[in-house]
Amino acid sequence: MPPSAGATKAPAPTSPSSTTSTSIGRPRAAADPVALGTQIRLAEGTIRDADTTPIALAAAARTQQVAYRALVLHPEWDAQVAAGLPSELRTVMEANVTAGRELRQLVRKPKDTLPAWRIVEPEPIDVLRKAYEAGEAAYGVPWEYLAAVNLTETRMGRIRGVSTAGARGPMQFLPSTWEAYGQGDIENTQDAIVAAARYLAANGAPERMADALYRYNPTPRYVHAVRAYATQMEADERAFQAYYHWEVYYATTLGDVLLPVGFSLAEPRPVTQADL
Known part of the structure; x- marks a missing residue:
């Protein structure tokens, strides 16, 4: 049963630790509610504007x-x-806030270490969309739900690591579950997404989507979060395009740490103020 990628232990990667930043630069949240409301309004307006450039x-x-x-x-x-x-x-x-709070509650205790993960670029957005649609075409699971699971589990494939339970790949399958529902390579994006559709359909999707998601990760909080993200994508195509760009933040005892593309640790290490 594929668990959430909230706490993982990865095999030793070949590349050294990296803290490179994106070319766009790291944004910072406003520090008061009025300014935060303005920040959200402007960001959402830009996302929903059909004339917005890809970089914007x-x-x-x-x-x-x-x-x-x-x-x-x-x-x-x-x-x-x-x-x-x-x-x-x-x-x-x-x-979005409901989903975030539900997932935050699944983090039992923030870590004082950074994880043994590699953070990589996701597949191109068109490749992901085609993979989600292939899963829907084969098994009837709405593509938005497959995207929401992928977003929640590994930020659409950015996180490369093995969970404490042994789950692997962009959709975080246990090897035993993969043997029953997977075809091909557990680490392959297309194979993993289609396998997730197969698994969800076998457990009641799309008619009993909540039940199927609960089998994927047996906590109501996970179900609520995935459904919240999926319904946003169902309501507006551009929500998917925005979620595609969400990065990997890791909750620590010092605060949330951005793990950018290029981050790589063979073993967990203590978090420091320099990581914030």
């Missing part, structure tokens, strides 16, 4: 991500942030 969309998506992560930690700000948003964005805010 990526930057807006990363700002969107850090803004929602900040709001996740400040439920007392919800009303003030929502008051600064148009009505159509309040439901968007609620869905």
